Amino acid sequence: MGGQDKGWIALASQPLVSHVLARLRPQVSQLQISANRHLEEYRTLGFPVITDDAQWQGMGPMAALATVAPMLADTNGYLQLVPCDAPLLPDHLVRDLLAALQKNPALEIAYPQCGDRPQPAMLLAKCSALASAAAYLASGQRSLRGWIANRASQAVPFDDVAAFANANDPAALLQLEHRLSHDA
Numbered sequence: 001m002g003g004q005d006k007g008w009i010a011l012a013s014q015p016l017v018s019h020v021l022a023r024l025r026p027q028v029s030q031l032q033i034s035a036n037r038h039l040e041e042y043r044t045l046g047f048p049v050i051t052d053d054a055q056w057q058g059m060g061p062m063a064a065l066a067t068v069a070p071m072l073a074d075t076n077g078y079l080q081l082v083p084c085d086a087p088l089l090p091d092h093l094v095r096d097l098l099a100a101l102q103k104n105p106a107l108e109i110a111y112p113q114c115g116d117r118p119q120p121a122m123l124l125a126k127c128s129a130l131a132s133a134a135a136y137l138a139s140g141q142r143s144l145r146g147w148i149a150n151r152a153s154q155a156v157p158f159d160d161v162a163a164f165a166n167a168n169d170p171a172a173l174l175q176l177e178h179r180l181s182h183d184a
Helices: 016-027 039-041 061-072 093-103 127-138 144-149 171-181
Strands: 078-081 109-113 124-126 155-159
Touching: 016 093, 061 078, 061 093, 061 127, 061 144, 078 093, 078 127, 093 109, 093 124, 093 171, 127 144
Parallel strands: 109 155
Antiparallel strands: 078 124, 109 124
8 A cells, every 4th residue: 555554544434443443342342553653643543552562663463462462461361453454344253253262272362264265364362372472573483374373273264255355455445445335
């Protein structure tokens, strides 16, 4: 998207981040935003904004996980990760991922999969699993998929591929706009 902050790109007259927040908010007890630019704008949304630790800056979603891990180390909770450019998240995302984790207590991470398309950027992780994120980054690795592969994880099937569509380029944004106008 030409280096733009995707969270603030308009879709149906609202920033992408507003669509994501509207979908995710009813599914979680707390919400925090991970951002490294436009911090004041993100703060206007009414949720805490966390920036990546300096040592992890520019390292993608793994940096966010490594940054929040110490904050969540003493909890028995879960962290739901979602990108700011996926405005059609299913309203049962957290419920279905949590059900998989609760069904098999040995699992640390559950993530959606549509057909043969895994969606690791929308994982639900036990907070205890996040402790390994910093060591993973320190070893030179950055891949969310690679980190998940080294954890007790499970893909959870979802039927609606479109629910996981994200605005990676102008054509994808146009498709999302078309879908929202037809759903309205």
